[in-house]
Amino acid sequence: MADRRRVLLLLAAIAFGALTLRLSHLWHWALWGSDSGEYLFLTTALAENGVLLQEGYLGWGHAYPWFQGMQLLAAATVLLCGLPTAATLLWLIPAAGALAVPALFLAGRRFVSSDAALIGSGCYAVAFPVVFANSHAMPGGLADPLSLLLIYTFVGILASPRRWLPSFGVLLTGLVVVHHFTLLLAIAGCTGMLAIEAAAGNRRRAPYFTLAVAAALTSLYWVGYATGFRVAILGDTGLPLEALVVAPLVVLIVIRLLASQIPLPLLDVPQRPARIFLGAFLALLLVIGYGFIWGVPGTTIPVGLEAVPYLLPPLGWLALAAAPGLVLAQRGGWLLCGWTLPIAGLAVVGGLTESHLLIAYRHAPYLLAPLALMAGAGFVALLQTQPSVQRPRFIAGLVAILLCGALTAYPPANVMGGFQEGSTQVELGCVLWTQQVEPGAFIVSDHRLSSLAFGLGEHNASWEHGAEVLASVGVVREVAAPAAGVQQVDYVLLSNEMRRGVALLQWEAAEPLSAEANTKFGSQSYPVVLDAGECQLYRQVPDSLM
Incomplete structure (x- = not known):
């Protein structure tokens, strides 16, 4: 006993x-x-x-x-x-x-x-x-x-x-x-x-x-x-x-x-x-x-x-x-x-x-x-x-x-292939703010922030399909969403944490956002709509206005 x-x-x-x-x-x-x-x-x-x-x-x-x-x-x-x-x-x-x-x-x-x-x-x-x-x-x-x-x-x-x-x-x-x-x-x-x-x-x-x-x-x-x-x-x-x-x-x-x-x-x-x-x-x-x-x-x-x-x-x-x-x-x-x-x-x-x-x-x-x-x-x-x-x-x-x-049960992102599972309060605040933009707007981001934009911001998002928008030094107008088909890009959601590792496919490492690609955000093509310090929402200017 x-x-x-x-x-x-x-x-x-x-x-x-x-x-x-x-x-x-x-x-x-x-x-x-x-x-x-x-x-x-x-x-x-x-x-x-x-x-x-x-x-x-x-x-x-x-x-x-x-x-x-x-x-x-x-x-x-x-x-x-x-x-x-x-x-x-x-x-x-x-x-x-x-x-x-x-x-x-x-x-x-x-x-x-x-x-x-x-x-x-x-x-x-x-x-x-x-x-x-x-x-x-x-x-x-x-x-x-x-x-x-x-x-x-x-x-x-x-x-x-x-x-x-x-x-x-x-x-x-x-x-x-x-x-x-x-x-x-x-x-x-x-x-x-x-x-x-x-x-x-x-x-x-x-x-x-x-x-x-x-x-x-x-x-x-x-x-x-x-x-x-x-x-x-x-x-x-x-x-x-x-x-x-x-x-x-x-x-x-x-x-x-x-x-x-x-x-x-x-x-x-x-x-x-x-x-x-x-x-x-x-x-x-x-x-x-x-x-x-x-x-x-x-x-x-x-x-x-x-x-x-x-x-x-x-x-x-x-x-x-x-x-x-x-x-x-x-x-x-x-x-x-x-x-x-x-x-x-x-x-x-x-x-x-x-x-x-x-x-x-x-x-x-x-x-x-x-x-x-x-x-x-x-x-x-x-x-x-x-x-x-x-x-x-x-x-x-x-x-x-x-x-x-x-x-050591929670390895940091650099050990886990660059994938970050945690989201900060600033990122959540930025995501919730997206509820104020026009209904039906399409948001491009990496996997983690796309999930938040979809679930909390109630917007359709890109997940890994936005890779070209994020990595390109130029402007990419359309993205094939996971289930919604081809969508016009309206906004891009970035954070400092995401810039350190852009999580896309599960079997590929989350690589940092290149300096060349990052410079376009904040330019005339991507003016900032919300800057929360550690997280930003950028508007992609429509083709007719450029």
Whole structure:
């Protein structure tokens, strides 16, 4: 009982730390997240106007109107509690996303010991790819705990289908309406675990039926209901819709027929894991070297020396996951590998093909969940090989790594390829001021400020399609907007923060605005309409007046 109480208290402390870390950006920025403007726009439409915007949506995110589970939760909270819409969205969703930490602990106990799951939860709580992504008020953050609980229930289905099928169905429904990418990787992880179970001799039909129904419901939603998603996202895969629908069923049939013929190898449990972990850490340093030479896989974003302090803490604990024999010795070690490998495989495919749908770095938060559990198992095994008097030193070392991870959980823009996720109060004031210009005016800016101009200023904006207007030394009259077609340029919105890194495409670095291009703003072609010091709105003079 005392040991259980200790675990619960430590888990509560880790979860509270994760919550604090995910909300800490609110003390530094007026608004966090480069897509927050669109999410606020959709949530406001629901909460204040009772409208579920879908057809005819003019924002950048083609999938956003079709996956509004997050907006439904935020809008319901606004209506039930009488809270401000913006504050509710920006606080509630990151807070809900922090529930991923106890969810990982709960799922982790299916695979490893309670102590290992606890350590893994601590690693996951401070990993910067997880914190940085899920601190946004975005669907992926809300979907994170749902996906981990889906993994938890699917492992239950492998042993006791009738008990766990209802819970799986509820979580699946939630994921379907919240976030498509998280759902894809969660189902991929479940499929990998099913393959492992089949190889181990489990011939139950219920898990196959479960995933077949999940694939059918997902296809029905993606293809039959989410028309904008079907055209813009599924259509961009280059594969026929029929192939995308049938592929999951083919995979399940192959697993049923062939997986039982594949033997699971036995690996020796290393007696001196410390050497393996040290070697793994040194090998992981080569990952940084790869980034120095080739950049982030699947993108043109470079990695510089300034990234090293932010990469070392996660690499420090990831090295603890590098002993396969230790992982497979856990009660659910093979299942843990089955969860990990399909996600890693999709990341590799995305990196090698330079896919703009399976962008390799987007898989990192999802991979770190099972890897954190492996690291927890590795650290527990490492402690067990040490004399009692030495163990406090190792514990202190891990705590130091995790504290360094917490302190470096929010890398600055120069580390993140020039992308700035935070918006200042001055920028928000400038965006809100644009409500005073003529209705229907088209505003050119980068991705982050376009999202704000669209969501808060209520104007159609350019996003990455305004690159030529921003980079050209001359005047560009028209821009092809993401959804509204070709538009006449009316205004250009710039800020000092944006000038340091113009965020356009997700797979290209945000480069500073060139001095040559910047000089045209404030000239006769682009007179300033509003100068707020750190942010300016320029009017593009119509051709007839020049």
